Amino acid sequence: MDVLISSATMCISPKNPFLVRSARPGSLILPKPRSPANSVRFHRVAVVAAARATAIDLSDPEWKLKYQRDFEERFNIPHITDAFPDAEAIPSTFCLKMRSPTYINNKDRVLLKVINYSSPASAGAVCIDPDCTWIEQWVQRAGPRENIYFRPEDVKAAIVTCGGLCPGLNDVIRLIVITLEIYGVKNIVGIPFGYRGFSDKNLPEIPLSRKVVQNIHLSGGSLLGVSRGGPTVTEIVDSMEERGINMLFVLGGNGTHAGANAIHNECVKRRMKVAVVGVPKTIDNDILHMDKTFGFDTAVEEAQRAINSAYIEAHSAYHGIGVVKLMGRSSGFIAMQASLASGQVDICLIPEVPFNFHGPDGVLKHLNYLIETKGSAVVCVAEGAGQSFLENTNAKDASGNKVLGDIGVHIQQETKKYFKENGVAADVKYIDPTYMIRAVRANASDGILCTVLGQNAVHGAFAGYSGITVGIINNHYAYLPIPEVNAYDKSVDPNSRMWHRCLTSTGQPDFL
Ligand SMILES: Nc1ncnc2c1ncn2[C@@H]1O[C@H](COP(=O)(O)OP(=O)(O)O)[C@@H](O)[C@H]1O
């Protein structure tokens, strides 16, 4: 198992075999905006596309081929041999009791988009050209490789969890540690309290082993602790050098991944042979390209309790109105899915869909109609919705994220005022379950997702990839370059089938 084999002789090249360098064509051509809400999204997506691409020359008979090559280049994942062409590969030390593992071929790919839209008018269509031509977009399949680029005895692996809490953090930590041990790694540590643990001398590393992590998934939170803000990338990489860390697993959202990519770039700059691998953690589910991120399913499930309580309160009161605020800084995925799942929500408000409170088409008028016709109502609002109605304090948290105003309190106050002014009785109850939801342990479906992501993160690091993250795409697992998943926040498309299903379920009109 310990024989070194030259990458030039035995090792399958980790680089993309189809990769051909080309100019960067390919701005996205999107369906004509159909509503103000869609035009916001159109603008955002188009800007992102324009920033990274020049227009496609459709008169060029090769345009499709060029687009595909450009895509391959963008989604090619960085490898240690980029900086160290002579890095040696050894046969994998990943082994299972009683049976030989099967390996992923470096040429294996996962299809990113699976719908062939026949026209730009087709629901949810995102097209590359005016005819909505089908273009295959492939990304790299995750999993164990036959050859690895680290000797387990030379590895010091570190795990860090950053940002806010999310169900499943402990499940991912657990599987990273267990998988590292199966490869033969003995030196595994946790960095306490996010990136802060790299610079705070009062926070010692936490030694990790299968014994330590065996049961941590039985509770929520993070064994290692989390934080926002912290040291600079230079300070983090200085600390990694000092500690001899050569594998870093970073669990966090878009901010954490921006940090992870900067750490990867700094390591390359300093010619450190290090693998930096992210596992996307965002309860808001706003990371690009993935079916979902871990913790999201659990959050939707847990949100049912809050919605059900709001429904019971509203239904049991005379003219009762229950308001529930759910997480979603810039996206309404939790609010939309929880509203759909519960079937008890009459009005769902998300950041992606503008609305008015007042006026003939406003939320309050519809609430009045619901009280008149049903006698009670439930409102589910995402925290990032309706921020334009609130005072902008320009306050930022330690990570630089905008501190939002409380839209739930605002809805409660405005509703009370409106009904009082109109001389109609209304009993308004407001529930904010955010921290109760974030703190629960992962449900079974998230538990499985975390298990697969944790294992694949370790396989990716041993395979020599760095500056990557791992996600579930069309029910398969893939490695993606961090800049591609971090290009902008994923959001709910107001013209998507899913949002339309939500509107069908709630029966709400457009509030504009
Ligand atoms: N652009 C960035 N570059 C480097 N580090 C960042 C960047 N943005 C955020 N971070 C760091 O990442 C960590 C988590 O970021 P935060 O936005 O709080 O959570 P999340 O990763 O869930 O989005 C913080 O320690 C923060 O300092």
Ligand SMILES: O=P(O)(O)OC[C@H]1O[C@](O)(COP(=O)(O)O)[C@@H](O)[C@@H]1O
């Ligand atoms: O109060 P905190 O800890 O700053 O967290 C609040 C935020 O955390 C979130 O759950 C998202 O967290 P991340 O940025 O870590 O993904 C948001 O929904 C919410 O706005």
Ligand SMILES: [Mg+2]
């Ligand atoms: Mg964030």
